[in-house]
Amino acid sequence: MKLKFVPRTDVRVTKKSSSKFRPLIEALNKLEPGGDALEVTYSNDKELNSMRNVVYTYNRETGAKIKSGKDTVNGKVFFYKEK
Secondary structure (H helix, E strand, O other), rough: OOOOOOOHHHHOHHHHHHHOOHHHHHOOOOOOOOOOOOOEEOOOOHHHHHHHHHHHHHHHHHHEEEEEEEEOOOOOEEEEEEE
């Protein structure tokens, strides 16, 4: 077994590009600061947490500042960029 330490920035997870959240990632690219919010429905808290993890990873990789707010009564989450 051969071990080697590499910087964490060199490690990229490519699974998300082929996941069910790909449309979410593509929609995040279209958000404008101070513009419309993106409304996404979710069926359970696990799905909501997965979506937020995708967005947090997107923020980290692109340097964006996308925030979220949720409507638990209607099962919706909103993603938006502040000015």
